[in-house]
Amino acid sequence: MRKGSFLSKLRPITLGSAMADMALLLLVFFMASTTTEPPRGVEVVLPKGTTQGAEQDSLYMTISRSGDIYFDGNLVELEGLHDNLAMRRGEKDRPVAITADRDLDYAYISRVLGILQEQDFLNVVFMSEPRESIRPPR
Amino acid sequence: MENDNLIVKILQRRGRLKNRPEERSFDSVSIADMAFLLLIFFIVTGSFVLRQGIFFSLPSKTSGSVSLDERQITEVFPVENGFLHNGILLNREGFGRMLRERGKKAADSVLMIHMGGKIRYERLVDTLSVARESGVRRVSLKNADKGGAL
Numbered sequence: 652m653r654k655g656s657f658l659s660k661l662r663p664i665t666l667g668s669a670m671a672d673m674a675l676l677l678l679v680f681f682m683a684s685t686t687t688e689p690p691r692g693v694e695v696v697l698p699k700g701t702t703q704g705a706e707q708d709s710l711y712m713t714i715s716r717s718g719d720i721y722f723d724g725n726l727v728e729l730e731g732l733h734d735n736l737a738m739r740r741g742e743k744d745r746p747v748a749i750t751a752d753r754d755l756d757y758a759y760i761s762r763v764l765g766i767l768q769e770q771d772f773l774n775v776v777f778m779s780e781p782r783e784s785i786r787p788p789r
Numbered sequence: 790m791e792n793d794n795l796i797v798k799i800l801q802r803r804g805r806l807k808n809r810p811e812e813r814s815f816d817s818v819s820i821a822d823m824a825f826l827l828l829i830f831f832i833v834t835g836s837f838v839l840r841q842g843i844f845f846s847l848p849s850k851t852s853g854s855v856s857l858d859e860r861q862i863t864e865v866f867p868v869e870n871g872f873l874h875n876g877i878l879l880n881r882e883g884f885g886r887m888l889r890e891r892g893k894k895a896a897d898s899v900l901m902i903h904m905g906g907k908i909r910y911e912r913l914v915d916t917l918s919v920a921r922e923s924g925v926r927r928v929s930l931k932n933a934d935k936g937g938a939l
Contacts, residue, residue, distance in 0.1 A: 668817040670817075671821035674821050675820075675824045677824075677828050681828060681832060685831055685834075685836060687834055687835060687836070689840070698910060698911035698914040698915070699915075700843050700914040700915065701918035701919075701921050702841035746844070748840070753909065754910070756906060756907055756909065756910070757906055757907070757910055757912075757932070758934070760913065761906065764847060768848070768849075772847075773848070773849060774844070774846060775845045775846070776842040776844050776845070777843045777845060777917065778841070779841065779843060
């Protein structure tokens with residue numbers, strides 16, 4: 652390269668700020684659009700239903716097919732659930748997302764709903780898989 | 790004489806350099822590193838799957854009783870193979886149609902679901918789904934075995 656030519660006057664630059672901008676933009680997008688998996692404790696098969704909307708900021712309760720109750724990912728007895736809810740009375744306006752196995756007997760759900768009602772946790776979400784829309788026959 | 794001119798030129802050049810605005814910059818590479826690190830964390834731990842469900846409000850312990858016209862109440866007993874209404878077994882479509890018709894006749898109708906203890910939870914979710922699809926806003930849940938609410 653000839654000394655004093657146009658190319659020799661160009662300075663090499665790093666695109667650090669542009670990269671930071673892009674990374675922050677993507678970061679904000681992912682933070683806003685993704686959700687973290689709630690503590691489940693056990694895997695269950697959800698029933699299908701006509702869902703109303705996404706639940707957010709809930710207390711998580713999972714009931715397995717055998718009737719084991721997991722509250723925020725921890726296995727609890729019915730009395731334990733009572734105590735756990737009593738300790739969290741301040742959060743009673745938060746919905747309780749019940750993730751129960753589709754083959755579970757209603758008797759278990761009934762007991763849990765009774766405890767929730769007793770502890771004044773009145774907002775419940777029955778978690779379910781969105782049902783595929785069925786086209787009416789022509 | 791020539792030396793004096795040279796000194797003046799040098800001083801002028803220095804002065805000119807001094808008058809230039811200061812270039813302020815910061816090292817943004819570390820910010821980019823941190824942002825990418827957090828980005829990867831969120832990509833790995835997050836999920837786009839929306840958790841959905843059926844919202845249900847339980848009655849308060851202190852809530853009083855409500856008197857309703859008999860025409861407003863629709864009672865149903867979900868069973869494994871359908872919906873039992875007035876002793877007639879209905880399928881999903883039939884039950885939905887019946888709810889819509891009753892909803893047209895009596896505004897603000899209430900669906901009373903009598904759930905047996907041995908009935909699967911899936912049936913409750915399905916019954917609530919049909920109620921929602923049919924435009925029923927008020928639902929009462931009863932345990933058929935206990936006779937009382939829930």
